Amino acid sequence: MILTPFWRAAALGMLLVAAACSTDKKPEAATATVPLPIAATAAVAVPAEKPAAVAPETAPSVPAGFDPGAVPVSTATVGAFPFVSLLDGYKAMTRENSSGNSTKDYLKDVAFDQYEFFDGTKLIPVEGRLYTVRAMGKEASFFQVQKTYETLLKGLGGVTVFEGPTKKMKELKLAYGDPRHRSRYMPENEKMGVYMARLPDREIWVETYSVWDDANNYWLTVVEKKGLPMQATVLPAAEMKKALDATGHVALYLNFDTDQATLKPDAQATIAQIISLLAQSPDLKLAVQGHTDNLGTPQHNQELSEARARTVVATLAAQGIAADRLQAAGFGQTKPLADNATEEGKAKNRRVELVKL
DSSP, rough: OOOOOHHHHHHHHHHHHHHHHHHHHHHHHHTTTHHHHHHHHHHHHHHHHHHHHHTTTTOOOOOOOOOGGGGGOOOOOOOOOOOOOOOOTTOOOTTTTTTGGGGGGGGGGEEEEEEEEEOSSSSEEEEEEEEEEEEOSSSOHHHHHHHHHHHHHHHTTTTEEEEEEEHHHHHTTTOOOTTTTSSSOOOOEEOOOOEEETTTTTTEEEEEETTTTTTOOEEEEEEEEOOOOOOOOOHHHHHHHHHHHHEEEEEEEEOOOOSOOOGGGGGHHHHHHHHHHHHHHOOEEEEEEOOOOOSHHHHHHHHHHHHHHHHHHHHHHHTTTOGGGEEEEEEETTTSSSSSTTTHHHHHSEEEEEEEO
């Protein structure tokens, strides 16, 4: 059959359309298999990105610095607290030999306190028995002071935590929560040395500190890290009444801020029981008597015991107890219940007694 030009063109057009339809279907079939490997690739890609998001090694949220737990445990034998002495030629500042010097208020020898040590990166709060003294003399450079205590602590199996100027703290925008004798005026011109030994049952921390305007002297702080010697216990009002009827007095263990007359929040439970006792016995009148251990001077302990007794009386009066039913008195360290040679004895002696009038 002979096709005219018109039919030849029509036939060619039909062939092109058929070819086009055939070509469109083939990619469509191939595309249906693509999502499987793409989905698999996405699943692999997600965990690959996670480490970059966490990145603890490259961008830690908390400075690493010194790790006390990484210090090897030493089996060295240590002596009595505070474990180290002052350098030869130096004497300890006391309240008696420095009555006109306000820095005497930073002297400490207490059974439990918190102190911040700088490790070059961050501040490490350490709780335990604390001793702070100002060593007065002019026999040694501060470099010699640092190296002496570094040697002593290394002899106990300890390590150097930090040695250097306190301006490092300023560069890191760090400040002590409770500076005490440190960083009071020109911290960028002061120096320190921090050392630590780790024993099986405790840690020993030592800091030497040179104040910018006191180059001849140095400060020494020792902290024996350990738990609170005695927590306050709540004696029910009925038990208080029973003891008062039997012996005329009862000992209570109220927690105060260290070396202060401020009651800690947990003391309120015992205060509530005293109020209950007085409410149930409207004719009862009490003497509130403060007592301390023998740490510190007798005069300081006398003043502290009196202040603590006044705090308890004021707290009771503020909660509705008539002031004429209460008397405050302090006896300092003069009436111990136990031997002050042990921590347990000291804890037992730090008390407030209610005495029946």
